[in-house]
Amino acid sequence: MIHDRKKLRGLYLVTEDYRGNNFFDIIEEALAGGVDILQYRDKTNGRDVRIEVARKIKRICSRYDIPFFIDDDVILAMEIGSDGVHIGKDDMPLPEARKIFQGLIGYSTYGDREMAVFAEKNGADYVAFGPFFHTDTKKDAGVYNIKVLENIHSHVSIPVFVIGGINQSNVRAFSGYGIDGIAVVSAIFSAKDPEKAARELKHELQTYVLS
Numbered sequence: 001m002i003h004d005r006k007k008l009r010g011l012y013l014v015t016e017d018y019r020g021n022n023f024f025d026i027i028e029e030a031l032a033g034g035v036d037i038l039q040y041r042d043k044t045n046g047r048d049v050r051i052e053v054a055r056k057i058k059r060i061c062s063r064y065d066i067p068f069f070i071d072d073d074v075i076l077a078m079e080i081g082s083d084g085v086h087i088g089k090d091d092m093p094l095p096e097a098r099k100i101f102q103g104l105i106g107y108s109t110y111g112d113r114e115m116a117v118f119a120e121k122n123g124a125d126y127v128a129f130g131p132f133f134h135t136d137t138k139k140d141a142g143v144y145n146i147k148v149l150e151n152i153h154s155h156v157s158i159p160v161f162v163i164g165g166i167n168q169s170n171v172r173a174f175s176g177y178g179i180d181g182i183a184v185v186s187a188i189f190s191a192k193d194p195e196k197a198a199r200e201l202k203h204e205l206q207t208y209v210l211s
């Protein structure tokens with residue numbers, strides 16, 4: 001298992017709901033294209049399907065030696081022994097999750113810096129801000145002001161990710177804030193060539209945002 005916060009940097013791929021077809025091929029191609037962290041996020045399938053899918057993704061991630069997170073479900077994360085779990089305001093409260101889960105914990109902070117400070121105090125290993133752009137992937141999400149990222153690392157020292165509507169044409173908007181990575185769904189899952197999409201996004205990220 002990966003318990004190393006230093007691995008929490010770079011291009012973070014969050015999955016679509018599992019829908020058969022080429023789901024695992026897309027993951028495999030994206031990892032080949034340079035994805036650094038992966039999260040299995042699935043809001044529609046039942047537990048039986050999710051546990052099987054999670055086990056399969058976990059094997060793929062360990063071949064690439066990248067951290068594997070489960071979205072929302074701390075108990076599932078414990079059952080399959082994922083490297084991490086990602087939770088937000090509608091999931092198990094962070095202090096409770098921190099008590100029972102030994103792995104890495106990511107926490108959604110929307111557009112709220114105080115939530116990030118709370119997350120760090122309560123044992124989160126990274127925070128994810130956003131969306132800062134419109135997204136069709138999460139229908140109930142707001143759009144926040146990117147200014148919240150100004151001097152963010154004078155408030156929290158854990159890694160800071162951003163998520164929501166990020167693609168190759170807008171990733172440079174995050175340059176200069178000192179963030180640690182970007183998380184995407186559709187920029188890779190809806191791409192004609194997921195490997196190429198991952199490679200190009202990562203190049204933009206490394207060239208203009210992380211440095």
Ligand code: TZP
Pocket residue numbers: 014130131134135136137138141163164165166183184185186187
């Ligand atoms: N949390 C905030 S926005 C979002 C999640 C899971 C969806 C991101 O998807 P996309 O397709 O990269 O906008």
Ligand code: MG
Pocket residue numbers: 071072086087088089090091
């Ligand atoms: Mg959640």
